[in-house]
Amino acid sequence: MMAAPERYDLVVVGGGINGAGIARDAAGRGLRVLLCEKDDLGAATSSLSSKLIHGGLRYLEQYEFRLVAESLAEREVLLRIAPHLVWPIPFVMPHTAGQRPGWLIRLGLFLYDRLGGRVTLPRSRAIRLGAGGVGAGLAPQYTHGYRYADARVDDARLVTVNARAAADLGATVLTRTALVAGRRSGDDWVLTLRGASRGAEQSVTARAVANAAGPWVQSVLERTMGEQPRGRMRLVKGSHIVVPRAYDGDHAFILQNDDGRVVFLIPFEGAFTLVGTTEAPHDDPDAPPRPSPEEIAYLCRAADRYLARPIAPADIVWSYSGVRPLYDDGAAAASEVTRDYHLVVTEADGRAPLLSVYGGKITTYRRLAEEALEKLAPWFPGLGRAWTATAPLPGGDLGGASFGELGEAYRARYPKLDPGWLGRLLRRHGTCSAEILGDAREIADLGKAFGGGLYARELDHLVQREWAREADDVLWRRTKCGLHMTEIERRRVADFMKVLA
Numbered sequence: 157m158m159a160a161p162e163r164y165d166l167v168v169v170g171g172g173i174n175g176a177g178i179a180r181d182a183a184g185r186g187l188r189v190l191l192c193e194k195d196d197l198g199a200a201t202s203s204l205s206s207k208l209i210h211g212g213l214r215y216l217e218q219y220e221f222r223l224v225a226e227s228l229a230e231r232e233v234l235l236r237i238a239p240h241l242v243w244p245i246p247f248v249m250p251h252t253a254g255q256r257p258g259w260l261i262r263l264g265l266f267l268y269d270r271l272g273g274r275v276t277l278p279r280s281r282a283i284r285l286g287a288g289g290v291g292a293g294l295a296p297q298y299t300h301g302y303r304y305a306d307a308r309v310d311d312a313r314l315v316t317v318n319a320r321a322a323a324d325l326g327a328t329v330l331t332r333t334a335l336v337a338g339r340r341s342g343d344d345w346v347l348t349l350r351g352a353s354r355g356a357e358q359s360v361t362a363r364a365v366a367n368a369a370g371p372w373v374q375s376v377l378e379r380t381m382g383e384q385p386r387g388r389m390r391l392v393k394g395s396h397i398v399v400p401r402a403y404d405g406d407h408a409f410i411l412q413n414d415d416g417r418v419v420f421l422i423p424f425e426g427a428f429t430l431v432g433t434t435e436a437p438h439d440d441p442d443a444p445p446r447p448s449p450e451e452i453a454y455l456c457r458a459a460d461r462y463l464a465r466p467i468a469p470a471d472i473v474w475s476y477s478g479v480r481p482l483y484d485d486g487a488a489a490a491s492e493v494t495r496d497y498h499l500v501v502t503e504a505d506g507r508a509p510l511l512s513v514y515g516g517k518i519t520t521y522r523r524l525a526e527e528a529l530e531k532l533a534p535w536f537p538g539l540g541r542a543w544t545a546t547a548p549l550p551g552g553d554l555g556g557a558s559f560g561e562l563g564e565a566y567r568a569r570y571p572k573l574d575p576g577w578l579g580r581l582l583r584r585h586g587t588c589s590a591e592i593l594g595d596a597r598e599i600a601d602l603g604k605a606f607g608g609g610l611y612a613r614e615l616d617h618l619v620q621r622e623w624a625r626e627a628d629d630v631l632w633r634r635t636k637c638g639l640h641m642t643e644i645e646r647r648r649v650a651d652f653m654k655v656l657a
Contacts (some may be wrong), residue, residue: 164190164328165536167347168360169335169376171195173311173518175368176318177525177544182366183325184547185529187542190360191319191327192349194334196629197622198315201370202518203633204478206396206420206432209234209242209307209519211272212495213410214418216264221271223496227519228272228632231307233545234522238314238552240586244277246310246407248290250298250426250462255412263565265304280304293403295464302634308408311518311606312633313584316622317549318521324550338381352465364532367512370517371441371481375514386500387514388484391439395447396432397455398424398474398639399467411462419458424638428473431455438479445477471560474639481516485527497524501531509535512545551586562587577609584635592617606652607645608637614651619656627653 168179171193179191193199211228212220234242237630251258265280283303285291290303306359323329332352339346344361351357369376371391377383402421409421417435424430436450452469460466483498497516503509511531518525526542533539548554554562563582567575581589592614596602603612610630618624618634627650631638638646 161346161359162190163344164188164360164362166190166364166365166366166532167192167335167345167360169366170198170368170370170372170513171315171319171329171331171520172200172368172370173198173315173318174202174370174513174516174524175366176315176322176616177521177584178323178366178368178513178528179327179329180318180325181522181525181529181542181544183322183327184543187536187539189322189324189327191329192330192333192335193333194352196331196624196626196633197319197329198633201478201480202315203312203478204394204396205311205518206394206423207308207311207422207430208420209309211268211306212517213264213268213304215495216267219411220494220496221267223494223520224268225271225273226523227517228268228275230520230523231277232275234271234309234519235307237545237547238549238586239371239554240551240562240583241314241317243309243310243559244305246278247304247306247496248285248288248301248407249304249410249412250285250294250301250386251412252298252300261302265302268304277305277307279616285359289411290405290407292405293464294409294462297635298462303407306408308632309518310584314518314549316634317551320459320622322500322548324593327373329623332625335380343507345508345510345545363537364509364511366528366532367510369480373481373514375441375511377510379512383502383510385512386497386502387512388584389514390482390484391437391441392480392482393436393438393445393477394433394480395436395445395451395455395477396430397447397452397472398428399471400473401427402431402459402463402465402467409462413458414461419455421459425639428639431459431467441479441481445479447475447477451477481515499524499528499531502533551588553587563570566593570596574599580609581614592622606637606649607642608640608651610635611639615652625653625656629653 165187166182166189168175168191179189183189209231211224215224269279285298285302309523318330333349336350337348345365347360349358363470367373367376374385374389377385406423411419413419422430456467485494495517498514500512501509522544566578605611623633624630
């Protein structure tokens with residue numbers, strides 16, 4: 157006799173930031189949760205962002221005041237619950253005549269400082285730009301500007317720690333497992349899942365489904381679940397390039413381009429500068445996005461308008477594109493489409509709800525998850541209260557210490573380990589670094605060195621605790637060690653992961 161299908165309260169489809177956030181929130185409220193992802197956690201949009209937790213200064217020009225206010229409030233929450241993954245960064249905006257007028261910028265920054273309520277980051281101010289300080293690296297004609305504060309994030313790791321938090325709370329997390337069919341049966345959903353490696357299928361039932369498939373939301377609705385969409389999706393590609401460090405300092409630049417858009421220059425992985433982003437239509441979610449020659453030229457040209465030393469396509473050491481699954485509000489230009497999110501619930505005679513997530517940005521994922529649970533609450537009497545605003549994410553419970561103090565404590569505990577390497581490990585894992593380091597005292601205790609600062613102990617941890625299965629999971633998502641490796645070293649990691657598979 158065949159075993160009865162595994163039964164869950166909520167199945168979450170999609171292992172990006174929204175899906176992982178919903179799974180964590182739901183598991184913490186007492187629901188039995190399954191999260192399935194057809195690829196790796198954060199393999200699409202959520203690991204291919206501009207790596208920022210920000211309100212979106214330019215969204216004020218589109219009158220998105222609610223979104224900016226919520227984003228700024230969430231920035232404070234994430235700085236508090238994930239201090240190892242989200243940390244402050246000063247932004248500098250050079251200014252000259254012919255750009256947005258100074259009064260408009262000052263008004264925007266005034267609102268930006270205040271819309272989110274109480275903030276811990278410094279307020280904005282006008283500054284002089286010289287050859288040194290925050291003006292270093294700029295062309296000499298830029299002598300005035302503005303400075304404000306935002307935050308940066310390791311986006312892929314933020315996804316992973318949310319999934320780990322969900323698993324720690326009892327959720328089942330299945331990567332490389334696709335939802336291939338779904339139908340309502342009475343009060344439940346009957347769902348068919350298929351693993352990617354051997355094609356094995358399993359059937360599960362759920363009282364509710366959350367469709368957080370990002371660019372594939374419409375496909376899951378129509379092809380898999382047989383539902384008619386009640387929202388419209390617009391896919392917008394954003395490309396980024398990474399070049400050797402283009403200027404000194406730990407600050408980022410926000411550059412006003414001649415087409416009215418802005419481009420960011422952000423310190424990245426110590427030795428590099430991240431330049432982004434573009435906004436181009438992308439029609440097919442199954443077509444892998446790649447930076448086009450036109451986008452690369454656009455980013456280089458935008459940076460070269462400001463930098464004393466120009467950058468060229470030949471300087472690029474890495475590039476990537478992500479597809480933003482935006483809610484289509486009818487805006488004419490891709491850059492004007494709202495970054496706000498919309499949650500749509502469908503049901504059959506009050507039974508078997510299906511919640512679909514349209515749009516959203518990484519900054520507001522936690523609040524989106526809260527709202528998702530609020531919408532599903534009628535089907536779960538006795539659902540626990542919202543709780544994620546104060547609970548640290550794995551690795552983020554510093555016991556009242558600052559991240560700097562955490563670093564000091566670990567350097568004292570592991571005096572023979574390279575402090576620079578130790579700092580990078582702490583940025584990835586926070587207090588969970590102790591699970592990797594254990595009783596290590598010297599570099600040799602960390603096991604085989606793969607290059608780029610990756611050692612066997614961390615790699616084993618990524619496989620055993622963080623669902624890493626392929627080389628890219630490790631080199632470009634769980635870490636960015638691939639950026640610091642030679643091609644031979646990257647192949648060595650790939651060969652090692654094939655053996656594990």
